[in-house]
Amino acid sequence: MTNILQAIDVRKAYAAHVALSGVSLEIPERSIFGLLGPNGAGKTSLIRIITQITAADSGEIRFRGEKLNPKHIAQIGYLPEERGLYKKMKVGEQLLYLAQLRGLSRADATQRIKAWLERLDLKPWANKFVEDLSKGMQQKVQFIATVLHEPSLIILDEPFSGFDPINANLIKDEIINLREQGATIIFSTHRMESVEEMCDNIALINRSRKVLDGPVGQIKNTFKTNTYEVEGKGRLMVVHPDFEVLEHKERENGFFYDRIRLHAGATPNDLLRYLINNVEVHAFREQIPSINEIFIRRVQETMPESLVEEVTQ
Amino acid sequence: MNYKFWLIAQREYLTRVRKKSFVVLTVLVPLLMAGVFAFVAKLAKSDDNKVDVIEVRDDTNLGLTSRLPTTEQLLFLPAAGSLAEAKQSFQKSKHDGLLYLPPNLDVQNPQGIQLFAKGNVSMRKQRAVENALNKTLSDLKMQQSGLTQEQLDRLRSKVLLTTVALDEQGQEKSSDTMATTAAAYALALLIYMFIFIYGVQIMRGVGEEKSNRIMEVMLSSVKPFDLMMGKIVGIAAVGLTQFLLWGVLSFGASSLVGSAVFGGNNAQPVATAATRSATSAETDNKQTAQANAANTRPETAMMSGRSAIFDALGDLPIGMIMGGFLIYFLGGYLLYGALFGAIGAAVDDQTDTQQFMFPVTIPLILSYIIGVSVILRNPDGPIAFWMSMIPFTSPIAMVIRLPFGVPLWQLGLSVALLIAGFIGTVWLAARIYRVGVLMYGKKVTYRELGKWMFYKG
Numbered sequence: 001m002t003n004i005l006q007a008i009d010v011r012k013a014y015a016a017h018v019a020l021s022g023v024s025l026e027i028p029e030r031s032i033f034g035l036l037g038p039n040g041a042g043k044t045s046l047i048r049i050i051t052q053i054t055a056a057d058s059g060e061i062r063f064r065g066e067k068l069n070p071k072h073i074a075q076i077g078y079l080p081e082e083r084g085l086y087k088k089m090k091v092g093e094q095l096l097y098l099a100q101l102r103g104l105s106r107a108d109a110t111q112r113i114k115a116w117l118e119r120l121d122l123k124p125w126a127n128k129f130v131e132d133l134s135k136g137m138q139q140k141v142q143f144i145a146t147v148l149h150e151p152s153l154i155i156l157d158e159p160f161s162g163f164d165p166i167n168a169n170l171i172k173d174e175i176i177n178l179r180e181q182g183a184t185i186i187f188s189t190h191r192m193e194s195v196e197e198m199c200d201n202i203a204l205i206n207r208s209r210k211v212l213d214g215p216v217g218q219i220k221n222t223f224k225t226n227t228y229e230v231e232g233k234g235r236l237m238v239v240h241p242d243f244e245v246l247e248h249k250e251r252e253n254g255f256f257y258d259r260i261r262l263h264a265g266a267t268p269n270d271l272l273r274y275l276i277n278n279v280e281v282h283a284f285r286e287q288i289p290s291i292n293e294i295f296i297r298r299v300q301e302t303m304p305e306s307l308v309e310e311v312t313q
Numbered sequence: 314m315n316y317k318f319w320l321i322a323q324r325e326y327l328t329r330v331r332k333k334s335f336v337v338l339t340v341l342v343p344l345l346m347a348g349v350f351a352f353v354a355k356l357a358k359s360d361d362n363k364v365d366v367i368e369v370r371d372d373t374n375l376g377l378t379s380r381l382p383t384t385e386q387l388l389f390l391p392a393a394g395s396l397a398e399a400k401q402s403f404q405k406s407k408h409d410g411l412l413y414l415p416p417n418l419d420v421q422n423p424q425g426i427q428l429f430a431k432g433n434v435s436m437r438k439q440r441a442v443e444n445a446l447n448k449t450l451s452d453l454k455m456q457q458s459g460l461t462q463e464q465l466d467r468l469r470s471k472v473l474l475t476t477v478a479l480d481e482q483g484q485e486k487s488s489d490t491m492a493t494t495a496a497a498y499a500l501a502l503l504i505y506m507f508i509f510i511y512g513v514q515i516m517r518g519v520g521e522e523k524s525n526r527i528m529e530v531m532l533s534s535v536k537p538f539d540l541m542m543g544k545i546v547g548i549a550a551v552g553l554t555q556f557l558l559w560g561v562l563s564f565g566a567s568s569l570v571g572s573a574v575f576g577g578n579n580a581q582p583v584a585t586a587a588t589r590s591a592t593s594a595e596t597d598n599k600q601t602a603q604a605n606a607a608n609t610r611p612e613t614a615m616m617s618g619r620s621a622i623f624d625a626l627g628d629l630p631i632g633m634i635m636g637g638f639l640i641y642f643l644g645g646y647l648l649y650g651a652l653f654g655a656i657g658a659a660v661d662d663q664t665d666t667q668q669f670m671f672p673v674t675i676p677l678i679l680s681y682i683i684g685v686s687v688i689l690r691n692p693d694g695p696i697a698f699w700m701s702m703i704p705f706t707s708p709i710a711m712v713i714r715l716p717f718g719v720p721l722w723q724l725g726l727s728v729a730l731l732i733a734g735f736i737g738t739v740w741l742a743a744r745i746y747r748v749g750v751l752m753y754g755k756k757v758t759y760r761e762l763g764k765w766m767f768y769k770g
Contacts, residue, residue, distance in 0.1 A: 015764055048751075051532075051533040052533070053529065053532045053533055053751070073533070073534060076533070078529075078530065078533040079530075080526075080529035080530060080533070082526040082528075082529055082753070083526055083527070083529070083530060084525040084526030084527040084530075085525065085527055086328075086521075086522075086525060086527060087525060088328060088332075089328060097320070097324055098530065098534070100320055101317055101320060101321075101531070101534040101535055102534050142530075145530065
């Protein structure tokens with residue numbers, strides 16, 4: 001798989017603090033990439049370098065193998081976390097203006113605006129002033145403005161913050177749709193649950209450094225602890241050198257819930273065989289860590305104890 | 314300048330020009346001007362048409378009543394009876410004044426002369442009566458010293474002063490101080506207003522983009538410099554449009570009102586005179602005189618009035634003034650506009666702008682105040698020279714000097730400095746701007762601004 005974007009040892013410092021200290025990333029074509037990290041980790045700094053709002057102090061960004069330059073602006077769509085519109089402009093005019101600034105011709109832009117407004121049920125609002133729109137509708141307009149010029153790389157910074165659930169779902173579907181049409185999407189967020197279901201790859205940034213990256217499934221595998229959840233009926237008294245009970249809960253009517261870790265060399269089938277011989281098994285599944293858990297664990301490893309609470313909020 | 318820059322300037326221009334407030338203001342101001350003009354014209358007309366009739370109760374035995382000269386403004390009539398009776402009949406009459414000349418009036422030291430009127434007496438009327446009395450008394454004294462009327466007439470010569478300015482080449486240019494002063498004053502006011510009104514619009518516009526949170530979207534498409542300059546240029550175009558429309562509409566409306574008040578052909582020149590009278594109180598007299606002349610000898614006076622005004626304006630270095638005005642207009646606006654833009658970018662909250670506005674506006678206000686007081690009086694003095702060289706004050710200081718004539722080398726130097734000045738402020742503003750526009754929730758200090766200068770791209 002080729003990369004649409006590659007960051008090589010990117011550094012950026014402001015007067016008072018270091019925002020990025022040597023971050024390298026590879027973002028594959030046609031993927032949804034999650035850029036994760038607590039607030040102030042350096043996500044937005046990295047994004048502003050990719051969108052050419054600021055420049056890196058050192059290091060390089062390559063867009064499809066080419067050093068990032070102003071002509072790439074037309075191929076990138078950006079929805080910032082701090083986002084807004086000109087309130088005194090009409091919806092149609094505003095979209096036309098923003099699209100033209102992205103290098104779209106007037107005719108093309110007009111046509112696409114029409115299609116998008118129809119698609120997101122905003123057509124009757126085309127000639128209304130932005131300030132007369134509800135917040136949800138303004139967000140839709142912002143989203144249209146981001147993707148109107150059909151960028152091959154779409155960067156969404158906290159895209160769902162402030163969206164109501166209906167609009168959030170709508171946008172989610174549109175994002176997946178765009179990926180199917182060939183776009184690559186970078187998601188920047190500190191809300192992990194939205195990432196888990198959508199992202200193919202992630203990178204974790206903490207305190208100006210990348211602490212983890214890779215395909216979501218692979219990362220989860222790496223962080224597996226060989227722990228299994230078991231639910232069943234009967235009296236489970238594990239006395240076995242291969243297994244270790246981490247947690248045991250008695251439930252009503254003789255039911256129980258256990259978390260059991262396998263020691264090295266033991267397979268899940270060994271545990272299952274042992275269980276079948278002793279109790280009635282109702283559920284048996286591997287406990288796979290959520291991105292959130294991985295994130296917290298990783299942050300704890302790379303950070304002094306005192307700061308962990310702050311990060312995990 | 315590139316395509317995106319023009320897109321931005323175009324948006325800034327169109328959104329403002331299409332606003333209701335712009336349309337309303339553009340129509341309203343000329344109407345207001347026309348209203349003021351109509352009022353002034355009406356007053357001037359009623360004033361000019363009127364000959365003040367002054368009754369004279371002459372208790373001297375010098376026979377002064379018949380000697381008092383009747384002019385275009387004054388008509389003296391003898392009053393019958395004693396002073397008390399004269400007062401009584403004056404109250405009932407439609408006459409404008411009652412002049413009392415006491416008995417035993419000492420011609421050498423005339424005391425106790427009184428002018429009764431039904432309200433306050435205007436300075437002009439008082440002076441006219443005084444002049445008439447002075448002339449009469451001095452004639453009388455000269456006759457008493459044995460001169461004949463013929464000798465008297467020969468003694469008196471009528472002086473009309475024409476002021477002539479010599480330029481550097483020693484060529485004569487007749488200068489009309491009134492027209493020059495009025496022109497200088499008007500130009501200074503125009504530039505001052507333009508910079509202030511539209512500079513603040515730039516600041517607000519930038520602040521709006523910041524508080525709207527659209528800034529980051531914009532900056533991912535365009536360079537901060539283009540965004541800033543696009544706004545500045547777009548708003549400049551709005552200002553020019555507004556002034557142009559005001560000019561055209563004001564002239565049109567005033568002409569209409571003028572023809573309504575004065576009727577027919579008279580409208581145009583009188584309109585010009587009256588418009589000028591609005592800018593300078595002094596011009597009033599001149600205009601009145603012209604209108605007076607117009608009343609007595611309509612055809613010829615009209616012609617002479619027209620030519621006098623156009624002569625006076627024509628004597629000014631019009632080309633230099635227009636060209637210079639445009640340069641200083643734009644140069645000054647760019648210089649200050651960039652700074653206003655930087656202020657808008659630096660602060661989060663419009664209410665925080667005050668601390669930064671103050672030092673920026675001080676040179677502007679100072680140059681206006683000193684301009685219309687000191688420079689207008691001494692347009693070639695050292696203060697005038699230095700203030701017309703410093704880029705922050707030259708837009709106003711120099712346009713005040715322009716109608717009086719400025720040596721070319723000074724003009725060249727001043728323009729060069731102004732261009733250097735605005736390149737400097739634009740550069741400075743751009744550096745503040747690109748950092749400031751994405752800076753939220755931070756109260757900015759001067760120290761902070763200083764640091765921003767040295768941030769890398």
